[in-house]
Amino acid sequence: MKLAYFSPLPPLKSGIADYSVELLLAMRHLATIDLFVAGYEVSDKRLINAFKIYNISEFPSRKRVDGYDLNVYHIGNNHLYHEDIYKMALSEPGLVVLHDVYIHNMVAAMLYGHGKSEEYVAEMRYNFGEEGERVAREFLNGVGKAPWERDGLPYPMTKRLVDRAKGVIVHSLYAREHVKSQRESVPVEVVKHHSEVIVEDEKAERFAARKRLGIPDDTVIFASFGYISPNRRIDEILKAVCRLSSLSGRVVFYLVGEVSEPGYKVEELVRDMGLEGKVFITGYADMDYYLDIMKAADICFNLRYPYYGETSGNLHRMLGLGKVVFVSDIGGFREYPDDCLIKVPVGNESEVLALQIERLMTHPRLRERISQHALAYAKEYCTLEVAAHNYVAFADQIRRGLEKVESFIEETARQLLHDGVNSDEELMLRAVAERIVDMALEERPRREGS
Known part of the structure; x- marks a missing residue:
């Protein structure tokens, strides 16, 4: 093909x-x-x-x-x-x-x-x-x-x-x-979004990435990836960081990506909340650095509101790396199993985030359990090989369907010509045949559901 x-x-x-x-x-x-x-x-x-x-x-x-x-x-x-x-x-x-x-x-x-x-x-x-x-x-x-x-x-x-x-x-x-x-x-x-890299040992990858980045092992790293915009709920995450008094001396928050809206003054927000020195805005990052920050992180955020119906590639990278991830409880994010990520209701998220983060950081076994479930989900559903196979299989299905339609149209035209229809009407005949096929396709779901 x-x-x-x-x-x-x-x-x-x-x-x-x-x-x-x-x-x-x-x-x-x-x-x-x-x-x-x-x-x-x-x-x-x-x-x-x-x-x-x-x-x-x-x-x-x-x-x-x-x-x-x-x-x-x-x-x-x-x-x-x-x-x-x-x-x-x-x-x-x-x-x-x-x-x-x-x-x-x-x-x-x-x-x-x-x-x-x-x-x-x-x-x-x-x-x-x-x-x-x-x-x-x-x-x-x-x-x-x-x-x-x-x-x-x-x-x-x-x-x-x-x-x-x-x-x-x-x-x-x-x-x-x-x-x-x-x-x-x-x-x-x-076709589920793939996870390009699926690791075997999240903890080993985390410490190796920190060594490459020069980040101490006892630092608590939060991270959000991709375009920096209001719909990523950055304001709410920053408010949650301010609430984490028990972790305040050890927390850093990486915003890995570019500010996508000129009017979004995220640096002013950081300054106004007194988080200078704790929040790092990297700008556009090459993939090696991008993945190293993701591997090094303790907790990742992949929040969305407003939500545009998209599926996040970054979320699938995080799952493949065994990360603990917060997502918005909305749209397609609701389809993921509850045990492999944490879903946060939309609106005033900071309080829920702060409470959940405190719980995670004081219960390391809970973090490990979520990490293991994330990896298991990625291994079962999100391998690159499965995604590639599903793409090609569906494309081939569409191709074969189109060939059948074309064959039907040509056979219908030949039969009508054989029965004495003038060849000048061929375009009209093809249009009629195509409409017959469309009607059959429209009727099929109703019959299958009856």
């Missing part, structure tokens, strides 16, 4: 880029894959040596030459990295990997952000009917918040993408339900 693969890749500073590197290196022995990127040079030498890499603008000519069985599109919520991929997924439908079931920010940046207000209104109407159009026009007239900034994220903008897709991969049942609510007939596969 030959795949055309569209995704952000290094040097882009994107979690999906890191994810794709890991996945591609595992998939390369299972399928022939060409990579397509939007106007930059891929920097990862492993990819350069293992794959043919083209600019996305070259796809039409490569398609004619190489005859790909299926296109694979990785979609996130950042228009800087995904706009060209999104447009290609609409014009050349294929298998969509939906890392984020919201993507309103990306679509709004593509349309409203480029002065295309009426196109934005039309997109809101396509997704949400008359209500969507009304909300969009009210916003354009200066009434209320921008739709993509409203509490509860009520306006996900994935319908057009889902309607065009040949199939969809998601990472959680939560995301699968969202996709099915938009188009019941589309094939959807849940």
Whole structure:
């Protein structure tokens, strides 16, 4: 099977880029894959040596030459990295990997952000009917918040993408339900996010990482990873750190990543709370340093609110390293077993966090038990080999389904031509046959559920 693969890749500073590197290196022995990127040079030498890499603008000519069985599109919520991929997924439908079931920010940046207000209104109407159009026009007239900034994220903008897709991969049942609510007939596969590294001994890895970093063994290390923004609940974590009087002399908190919103003054928060010298903001970190901090940490935070329906790659790195992790009790995070991480109710998290941290630090066996369950979960469900196999198996399933559809269309057209239909009507006949297939797919779930 030959795949055309569209995704952000290094040097882009994107979690999906890191994810794709890991996945591609595992998939390369299972399928022939060409990579397509939007106007930059891929920097990862492993990819350069293992794959043919083209600019996305070259796809039409490569398609004619190489005859790909299926296109694979990785979609996130950042228009800087995904706009060209999104447009290609609409014009050349294929298998969509939906890392984020919201993507309103990306679509709004593509349309409203480029002065295309009426196109934005039309997109809101396509997704949400008359209500969507009304909300969009009210916003354009200066009434209320921008739709993509409203509490509860009520306006996900994935319908057009889902309607065009040949199939969809998601990472959680939560995301699968969202996709099915938009188009019941589309094939959807849940492929759990992989853990690239799964260790055998969390404690040994922790002390080895601290030695490399020059951090004393008795230091209590908290850490949060990825973009630093309000929805990572950094304010609440900082408040919790302030409450930990019994640990105050030994605690350090690493924020590993870049501040993603210019107006978010996290350094001022640290200063105002008197936490200077305890909180370290690293900025963008290379993967070796990133993983060393993660390995060295006693407790990690992976909180989200507002929640955009995403599955966190960092969470799966933490599980694979046997970390004790706090997550928000929301959306897809609720699907993880309660014994392998700690779920925190959304809103005023600092008090709950402080109490739970005190409990963990005074009960080392509890920390060890959670760590062991995290590793067991990662080993059973999140290996890179399983993820790569599931991707290729589902892509092959979609390919075989498309071949059956094409065969049915051609056979229907031949039969009608044999029965005396004029060849000038071939396009009409193909459209009729395609609609018959669509109706069959739409009917199948109802029959299976009866």
